[in-house]
Amino acid sequence: MYKLLLILFIFITTILVSVIMFQNNDEIDISSLSNTKSPFETNMSNKILTRLIITLTSLFFIISLMLNNINVKKYKKDNMVQQYHIEYK
Structure with missing residues (x-):
């Protein structure tokens, strides 16, 4: 379970960074100040990218x-085993 989550975590991180880096930033340009576009026109690709980034x-x-919770439980379990082993001797 832990390894699967870790691999999924790395995969999601890589995709997230890639999507953010390759995002189209045409709307932030100076030419956007001119009224060449209708105010009600929407750019579907930006909406999809925004939803993808949020997800x-x-x-x-x-x-x-979840990974943090698994690590804390594992650490507590290992720590208790070590304490019991020391007290038993």
Whole structure:
């Protein structure tokens, strides 16, 4: 379970960084100040990319919390075994 989550975490991180880096930023240009476009015209590709980034970011945080929870439980278990072993001797 831990290895699967870790691989998924790395995969999502790579895709998230790639999508953010290759995002089209035409709307931030100076030419956008001119009224060549209708104010009600929407750019579907930007909406899709925005939703993809939001979804990947949510998955990133959820999986990071899950990995953290697994690590804390594992650390507590290992720590208790070591304490019991020391007290038993």
